[in-house]
Amino acid sequence: MTDLSEMQRRDFEAAAFRRLVEHLRARTDVQNIDLMNLAGFCRNCLSNWYREAAEAGGVPLSKDESRAIVYGMPYAEWQQKYQTEASDAKKAAFEINRPKDH
Numbered sequence: 001m002t003d004l005s006e007m008q009r010r011d012f013e014a015a016a017f018r019r020l021v022e023h024l025r026a027r028t029d030v031q032n033i034d035l036m037n038l039a040g041f042c043r044n045c046l047s048n049w050y051r052e053a054a055e056a057g058g059v060p061l062s063k064d065e066s067r068a069i070v071y072g073m074p075y076a077e078w079q080q081k082y083q084t085e086a087s088d089a090k091k092a093a094f095e096i097n098r099p100k101d102h
Helices: 006-026 032-039 043-056 063-071 075-082 088-097
Strands: none
Touching (some): 006 043, 006 063, 063 075
16 A cells, blocks of 8 residues: 555545535435435534534534535525435335444
């Protein structure tokens, strides 16, 4: 494996995160429950992790602010535009697959 400086590693991780966020913003057809059922995390998880990192760095960030960063708009607006009602099957799968820390 290539030896990376701490700055390079951080920059590459940040670029990958930005690309993931842009991908999720473009894939509004993929619902959070789909992500949770398949991968065990969703857009809200990413926004929580972002907020936790900001707070660890001494930058207070509200849940609404961190969600707007990930969603590219206020969460309520995203929900109104793109969120659909989850099927009973998806809800049942979520209850089975739900991460224990959520």
